[in-house]
Structure formats: C-alpha cells, structure tokens
Amino acid sequence: MNEFELIQSYFDWQLNDSTIATGIGDDAAIFNINKGFQLVTSTDILSEGVHFFKDTSASDIAYKSLAVNLSDIAAMGATAKYFTLALTLPKLDQVWLKDFSESLKLTSEMFKVSLIGGDTSRGPLNISITIMGVIENSKAILRSNAKVGDTIYVSGHIGDAAHCLKKIFGGLEPTKDELISLNRPFPRLNLGEALKEIANSCIDISDGLEQDLSHILKASNVGAEIDVRNLPLSKSLLNYVNNNNDWSVPLCGGDDYELCFTVPKTQEQLLKSISELCEVRITKIGVINNTKKLKIKGYDGPSNSYKHF
The missing domain is CATH 3.30.1330.10 (PurM-like, N-terminal domain)
Structure with missing residues (x-):
C-alpha cells in the first residue's frame, strides 16, 4: 500500500x-x-x-x-x-x-x-x-484583553489528568475516570462560543493553570490573585491534595483542556445562564488586579508547570 x-x-x-x-x-x-x-x-x-x-x-x-x-x-x-x-x-x-x-x-x-x-x-x-x-470579525476572545477587576473562572474540573499521570509514574493504578481525563479530554466548544459575548480574555489549560493564567496576565499587562481553596477538583483529587498537601497537581499539572477566562463582574448573572445552557460547571477562582504578578493564596511551592524544552 x-x-x-x-x-x-x-x-x-x-x-x-x-x-x-x-x-x-x-x-x-x-x-x-x-x-x-x-x-x-x-x-x-x-x-x-x-x-x-x-x-x-x-x-x-x-x-x-x-x-x-x-x-x-x-x-x-x-x-x-x-x-x-x-x-x-x-x-x-x-x-x-x-x-x-x-x-x-x-x-x-x-x-x-x-x-x-x-x-x-x-x-x-x-x-x-x-x-x-x-x-x-473582531469577536475572538484574546489573551490580551483581561481588565483590572475582572473575575477569573475555570470550567469543569482541573488536575485529574495530571493526577492520573502521577499515579502511572508512581506505579499505581489510575481509575477509569482518571484515564478518560487523560486520554479523552472534552473540548468546551459550546462554552467558548457563548463566552465570546461576555469574556474579556480566555485560554485553554494545556500546560497547567499556573502557567496558562500567567500567559493571560503577561499578554494583558495585569496581575491576579487566586485561591487554591476555590479550585474545582474531583473528589479523588481533593482527597489526594488534602492527604499530601500537594496543590502542584491541579495548579501545574496540565492536560486539562478546560477553559480559564475572565469576565467583568457586571456579567456574572449572564455567565450563570451560560453555565446552565452549556451544562458546564463554572467556578470562580480569583480576580484580576494591577500588580502584574500572579499571587496564589494557599500555595508557595515551585512553579513547575509543563515546559516543552
């Protein structure tokens, strides 16, 4: 052939x-x-x-x-x-x-x-x-348009794919749901299309929330503060984090392919309707500020998000 x-x-x-x-x-x-x-x-x-x-x-x-x-x-x-x-x-x-x-x-x-x-x-x-x-024309959601005062949101759950990899490399057997998170992420196309009407900025989480949110901050010339206690985690990952105090998995693990985006506070009610319409959980994790730095409340560990080289 x-x-x-x-x-x-x-x-x-x-x-x-x-x-x-x-x-x-x-x-x-x-x-x-x-x-x-x-x-x-x-x-x-x-x-x-x-x-x-x-x-x-x-x-x-x-x-x-x-x-x-x-x-x-x-x-x-x-x-x-x-x-x-x-x-x-x-x-x-x-x-x-x-x-x-x-x-x-x-x-x-x-x-x-x-x-x-x-x-x-x-x-x-x-x-x-x-x-x-x-x-x-001119409707695309860019990384470079986050505004001071925007609320930062994340779709779905994060960290399950990284938790799955951690288990595999540690010689442990991941659950079926964890393997699905790793091998079959679900692209949030309907959510993305709906967000173009209200979101100021957006990025998909491929290399880890900490790194990918930082891309928005750099492109928009702003800062942010997020709180680890607000991160949307599955029950399995939450148990792991609580038992090991290891927030690096959901923060830096990557392979989530969820959306991280910023929305003006005035659009919160409309965002709730979008969440219900798209049947996607949306979680508020922080706020955009003018510090030009990312502060992660509850985590002071290393920045070890995925890097290709």
Missing part, C-alpha cells in the same frame, strides 16, 4: 459541509468563508513518548489529537470547521490505522469538523493536526 492508497482507504471521507469547494485529492483544499467572518487556525503535535504512552490505543490517540486542537478553537470563541492531518508512522500497520481512522472520523462527526487534507510519512509516531474555525 502506497501513500495515496493509504489516504484513500482510511481518510478520504464523504464531506457534508457545503463551504468546502475542494477537499482531499488535490494539491490543496479550498473552502469558502462568509463575508464578515475571520479564519481562526491552530496547530498541535502529539508525539509518542511525550504526549502519549507507547501502549495508548490508536482510538484514544486519534480522539485526543483532534480534541486538543478543538480546545484552542474553543478558547478563541470560534466555531470549529476544518482540519488537516499530518501523520508520521514507524510502519504500515493496517489494524492500527483502521482503529485510528475510525476514531478520528467519529470524533470529527461528534464535533462537526471536516478533514480536508494532510500528509503521511515514515518515522517515529507523530500526529500533527491543524484546526481551522471561523468567527465574526
């Missing part, structure tokens, strides 16, 4: 999006954007041994590869539309490819995004996805 047969067999899916003029099969894809909208795009790479274990299932790898990219679109408040896939394989394993492509197709259908192109090559297992979305 050559490269073109591989693509045709596993990734040339029927497209149901009328905005796509040309998809897989030509030198490049062509799609149409409505007047008054901007294109939003992001790329993430997942590498074996760095972002997932060697024994991680092809199905979970496919799901997470797309989900983490969708999370970037959610953080911008955009609507996800298209993606490309660059897949590097150490060998041609048709069983693995079948599981990977079926999971990727199901995930793309779940979140209503279309695969419009990509590339394949031989080498260590790497998955690179470029995601594209659209948003009304």
Whole structure:
C-alpha cells in the first residue's frame, strides 16, 4: 500500500459541509468563508513518548489529537470547521490505522469538523493536526484583553489528568475516570462560543493553570490573585491534595483542556445562564488586579508547570 492508497482507504471521507469547494485529492483544499467572518487556525503535535504512552490505543490517540486542537478553537470563541492531518508512522500497520481512522472520523462527526487534507510519512509516531474555525470579525476572545477587576473562572474540573499521570509514574493504578481525563479530554466548544459575548480574555489549560493564567496576565499587562481553596477538583483529587498537601497537581499539572477566562463582574448573572445552557460547571477562582504578578493564596511551592524544552 502506497501513500495515496493509504489516504484513500482510511481518510478520504464523504464531506457534508457545503463551504468546502475542494477537499482531499488535490494539491490543496479550498473552502469558502462568509463575508464578515475571520479564519481562526491552530496547530498541535502529539508525539509518542511525550504526549502519549507507547501502549495508548490508536482510538484514544486519534480522539485526543483532534480534541486538543478543538480546545484552542474553543478558547478563541470560534466555531470549529476544518482540519488537516499530518501523520508520521514507524510502519504500515493496517489494524492500527483502521482503529485510528475510525476514531478520528467519529470524533470529527461528534464535533462537526471536516478533514480536508494532510500528509503521511515514515518515522517515529507523530500526529500533527491543524484546526481551522471561523468567527465574526473582531469577536475572538484574546489573551490580551483581561481588565483590572475582572473575575477569573475555570470550567469543569482541573488536575485529574495530571493526577492520573502521577499515579502511572508512581506505579499505581489510575481509575477509569482518571484515564478518560487523560486520554479523552472534552473540548468546551459550546462554552467558548457563548463566552465570546461576555469574556474579556480566555485560554485553554494545556500546560497547567499556573502557567496558562500567567500567559493571560503577561499578554494583558495585569496581575491576579487566586485561591487554591476555590479550585474545582474531583473528589479523588481533593482527597489526594488534602492527604499530601500537594496543590502542584491541579495548579501545574496540565492536560486539562478546560477553559480559564475572565469576565467583568457586571456579567456574572449572564455567565450563570451560560453555565446552565452549556451544562458546564463554572467556578470562580480569583480576580484580576494591577500588580502584574500572579499571587496564589494557599500555595508557595515551585512553579513547575509543563515546559516543552
């Protein structure tokens, strides 16, 4: 099986999006954007041994590869539309490819995004996805617009994926829910789209709350104070933190893919309605101030959020 047969067999899916003029099969894809909208795009790479274990299932790898990219679109408040896939394989394993492509197709259908192109090559297992979305002109939620007095919120729970990794590296057996948190994060697309009307800034939590919130502060030239007692934790993680006094897991662990965002106090009631409409827990964790520093009340440990290098 050559490269073109591989693509045709596993990734040339029927497209149901009328905005796509040309998809897989030509030198490049062509799609149409409505007047008054901007294109939003992001790329993430997942590498074996760095972002997932060697024994991680092809199905979970496919799901997470797309989900983490969708999370970037959610953080911008955009609507996800298209993606490309660059897949590097150490060998041609048709069983693995079948599981990977079926999971990727199901995930793309779940979140209503279309695969419009990509590339394949031989080498260590790497998955690179470029995601594209659209948003009304000047409506994107940026990191750089947090205002003094904004309230800081986090969606869902944080720290479960990091707790799962800590267990695995410590020789302990993670729970099924913890493995799901690690391998199958849920991108908050509906929440992101709703937040574009009220949020001043937003970021998805991929490298740890402490580091990612700091990106907002730096880009916005502001400071913040948060309280560890307000962090939204699962029962299992809360028990671990209480027993070990280790707040670094939810603060610095990463791999959450929840949204951290800031909202003016005047929009708190509307935010409550958005939370109910999107069926997503939203937790107030702190406030933006003018100190240009991040103060974490209840934690004075090291800043050890994930760094790629």
